[in-house]
Amino acid sequence: MNRYRVAVVGLGKIGLPLAAHLAGRGHSVVGSDIRQDVVDSVNAGRSHVMDEAGLTDAVAAVVASGHLTATTDTTGATSGAEVAIVIVPVVIGEDKQPDYRSLDIALRAVGKGLQKDATVIIETTLPVGATRRHVAPILEAESGLRLGSGFQMPRAPGERPPSTPRHWTLRSPRWPIRRPRSSPSSPRPPTAT
Numbered sequence: 001m002n003r004y005r006v007a008v009v010g011l012g013k014i015g016l017p018l019a020a021h022l023a024g025r026g027h028s029v030v031g032s033d034i035r036q037d038v039v040d041s042v043n044a045g046r047s048h049v050m051d052e053a054g055l056t057d058a059v060a061a062v063v064a065s066g067h068l069t070a071t072t073d074t075t076g077a078t079s080g081a082e083v084a085i086v087i088v089p090v091v092i093g094e095d096k097q098p099d100y101r102s103l104d105i106a107l108r109a110v111g112k113g114l115q116k117d118a119t120v121i122i123e124t125t126l127p128v129g130a131t132r133r134h135v136a137p138i139l140e141a142e143s144g145l146r147l148g149s150g151f152q153m154p155r156a157p158g159e160r161p162p163s164t165p166r167h168w169t170l171r172s173p174r175w176p177i178r179r180p181r182s183s184p185s186s187p188r189p190p191t192a193t
């Protein structure tokens with residue numbers, strides 16, 4: 001099995017179990033979070049997410065084995081990673097629109113550290129099309145890399161048409177996001193990931 005250097009951005013209820021799972025599979029994982037108390041807790045081998053079966057033991061084991069560390073430096077975490085997974089909140093505001101502020105802060109930090117040929121996976125649930133139209137331009141602007149030729153971004157299962165059953169989506173292979181249509185010189189995307 002290939003083992004990757006992975007950055008997991010956002011060590012919350014979804015991000016920490018994901019980071020611990022990947023670290024438990026032998027990948028070298030750096031988790032990042034804006035909360036210093038979360039980072040300190042993880043680096044001490046403690047899970048701050050209490051309602052996830054087995055997570056306390058899993059975090060203790062992968063921190064002890066050196067497969068999981070945590071930091072508040074998202075750019076630093078990303079600069080050493082072949083895969084960056086972003087899982088920070090996007091909530092719906094009072095105006096019924098997605099509030100992208102947390103995500104955008106995370107994306108700018110990821111973009112600054114993004115390495116050529118890295119893969120970025122957005123696990124945050126987003127409106128359909130937002131990964132291509134909203135996320136990709138930020139990553140391209142901050143990294144100077146181009147989606148498709150400089151970095152890859154498979155479609156995330158959270159970004160799905162409302163009519164698509166979730167179990168079908170999770171079983172489906174991920175496929176590459178194309179570059180935003182506003183870029184006339186788009187290279188052909190790869191055909192599969």
Ligand SMILES: NC(=O)c1ccc[n+]([C@@H]2O[C@H](COP(=O)([O-])OP(=O)(O)OC[C@H]3O[C@@H](n4cnc5c(N)ncnc54)[C@H](O)[C@@H]3O)[C@@H](O)[C@H]2O)c1
Binds near residue numbers: 012
């Ligand atoms: N893809 C999936 O399968 C799936 C499943 C459930 C939820 N979600 C989505 O995942 C998102 C996160 O959910 P959660 O329950 O883990 O949230 P959470 O609130 O438990 O955790 C989010 C973490 O992100 C951190 N954070 C916020 N801004 C950050 C930034 N700029 N940089 C680094 N860390 C930052 C927070 O400090 C927090 O620890 C939600 O938007 C939710 O819709 C996705």
